[in-house]
Amino acid sequence: MNKLMMGRYFSGDSFLHQLDPRTKLFATLYIIALLFFVENIWGFLLLFAVTFFIMHQTGIALVAFINGVKPLIWLILFAVMLRIFFTGGGIVYFRAGPVMLSSFGLITGFYTFSRFVLMIFISTVLTLTTKPIDLTDAIHALLKPLQIFRISINDFALMLSISLRFIPNLLDETTKIVDAQRARGVVFGKGNIIQQMKKLVPIVLPLFASSLKRAEELADVMEVKGYQSDQKRTRYRQLKWQVRDAVALLMIVLLTAAVVFVNRL
């Protein structure tokens, strides 16, 4: 279960690992947006090539990326099928009521599939090469403009990083409680849905109690260490803009130009 959220970061020292998290977060969002501007097959081929190049640059095995797609595969296939069978136009090969198979449908189906897969790949690159804490810093930086609306970004960022920090503890605790209940003879995953729900109660309640206690102790520590919400704080981690970030942004500009060019083909 740990793999789900935290174990996603792969340590390494590739170009992408060393990029500033702000650059990476921005570039990821930008490329995802770009996916919706691509209008023809050449555009998608270009983006596939670029994405695979980026994935290769991370030095992480392809499996890790494929694993990112797996949990969503049915959703993707469903969306793709809808596209394929309900889009008309071009040469129609087959038709039965509202359902049809057309050349146009096949192409839009492929586009939809590519958008989903590329989106997952590119955001997986971000999460695999960026530590959660750096990602929080990047989100903090990106949200900074919201401060003019008097929204407390610092508290939000701290909340985010503390939650990230406690996810493994929570998972550990869940495993412990489940084991403890098993040792008392509770069998999970059997019986009808109501019975199964009932079995979750002795897991959720202790988990809740221990989380509350933990939160209380944590609040005490924060208090004695002088934390006050809305107060000015300095930052121990400071992100540094480097030449490679400029290079990365330049590449993003080039990619945009290439997409615009290819769209005309």
Place this chain on the structure above:
Amino acid sequence: MPNLNAIQVKNIKFRYDLRLDHHVLSDVSFVVEKGKWVSIIGENGSGKSTLARLLVGLLPPESGSIFINNQLVDEQSKGQIRKKLGIVFQNPDNQFIGTTVEDDVAFGLENQQLSYEEMHNRVAEALKVVDMYEHRAKDPSQLSGGQKQRVAIAGVLALQPEIMIFDESFVMLDPLSRRELLESLQLIQAQYDLTIISITHDRNEAALADKVIVLEQGKLISEGAPANIFAEEKKLTPPFAEALRRRLATAGVSIPNHYMSEEELVDWLCK
């Protein structure tokens, strides 16, 4: 100024549940002079951790008062007072705020709005004292219990407070590291004239203190130099040296019939 009191506790009473008659602390009074090392000992549930929470103003006493550097601890003053006070709580797991070791040590410094360079210097220095500098980039799930305790200690050292309270903060350290860390702390204490309160079950550690306070069921039953405390209170398990002296005495060895510290005992044995 020899009798400047770092901490003065006057007749405090405390209970968690006001519906119950039972007081977790009842009528506790003591004084800790500046620059001294005081150990608080007592059985499980005797109220040691509760006392520590009262000292830092996390819990208010029902009656009685606490003074830190002659300033009354109350709702208004506690923010100011905490700048002079650092505490390491008992459970190292639930006091790790940062995502990595160094972030955690830096947390209090960020609140004090120290400059970037100052923070990095202090974090590195504190982590070196507790011997965790090489592990500074690790996250808490990669640390052992003892390592988490060291990080918590570093977090307080980095704040450079005048008074430090340790609530069983050395229990998970292996004996050698514990000795080394206690020695480093004593050096730092002497250098900066710090006041240290250490809650502990380790009698050998308590034997090193300037003063020992014994709590029993929320009452302060005795206080004084370790020599007096461990000689008088026959109920208490004595430190190793004293235990050895008593065993030697009962075995008929003509050893002096008074409390001996480890050094005194070694000197006597080597004569």
